[in-house]
Amino acid sequence: MSIAWSKKSASMEALYHPIVDLAIDGADEVDPHLNLVKGRCGSLLREKMVEGACKKFVCIVDESKLVKHLGGSGLALPVEIVPFCWKFTANKLQNLFQRSGCVAKLRNDCEWKPFVTDNGNYIVDLYLKKELGDLQIASDVILRLAGVIEHGMFLDMATTVIVAGELGITIKNK
Numbered sequence: 001m002s003i004a005w006s007k008k009s010a011s012m013e014a015l016y017h018p019i020v021d022l023a024i025d026g027a028d029e030v031d032p033h034l035n036l037v038k039g040r041c042g043s044l045l046r047e048k049m050v051e052g053a054c055k056k057f058v059c060i061v062d063e064s065k066l067v068k069h070l071g072g073s074g075l076a077l078p079v080e081i082v083p084f085c086w087k088f089t090a091n092k093l094q095n096l097f098q099r100s101g102c103v104a105k106l107r108n109d110c111e112w113k114p115f116v117t118d119n120g121n122y123i124v125d126l127y128l129k130k131e132l133g134d135l136q137i138a139s140d141v142i143l144r145l146a147g148v149i150e151h152g153m154f155l156d157m158a159t160t161v162i163v164a165g166e167l168g169i170t171i172k173n174k
């Protein structure tokens with residue numbers, strides 16, 4: 001059985017085993033349909049590639065990560081973009097979700113330089129005041145923009161979410 005656990009072992013597993021039996025990872029948000037937001041640490045592309053290659057993806061979170069809708073925590077929805085013309089891409093992303101009160105901000109590192117992902121790209125964080133609506137449509141329009149590599153919505157990917165709460169553990173299955 002091949003298991004992807006940490007970011008490094010996940011990449012190695014994906015390299016040697018194109019189909020991984022099980023991935024275990026955290027998330028930044030989980031909605032009632034087990035859709036996730038990931039990537040606030042910046043490695044959303046590799047995580048999505050590995051978890052997309054897994055037969056089972058178990059996500060472990062505490063109950064603070066549960067949201068009514070993605071973006072509902074008030075924290076960002078990350079989008080990985082190429083550095084070239086990043087302002088142009090960030091503006092396009094912001095304009096796509098104007099109705100949701102979207103504000104797009106380039107993510108900086110602790111030295112106030114642009115945060116660079118493990119793939120040499122930038123991250124634009126989308127802050128949303130309202131729901132995105134149909135998440136699959138939102139995903140498609142983001143991915144259609146030239147300059148966008150991937151976004152942090154993991155739609156219909158988690159097969160199980162384990163939620164740790166004050167009263168114990170809840171297991172949610174797809």
Ligand SMILES: O=C(CO)[C@H](O)[C@H](O)COP(=O)(O)O
Nearest residue numbers: 026027038039040041042043
């Ligand atoms: O998506 C992620 C990294 O890109 C993480 O899984 C997410 O940030 C959860 O982290 P933690 O379990 O430490 O709160």
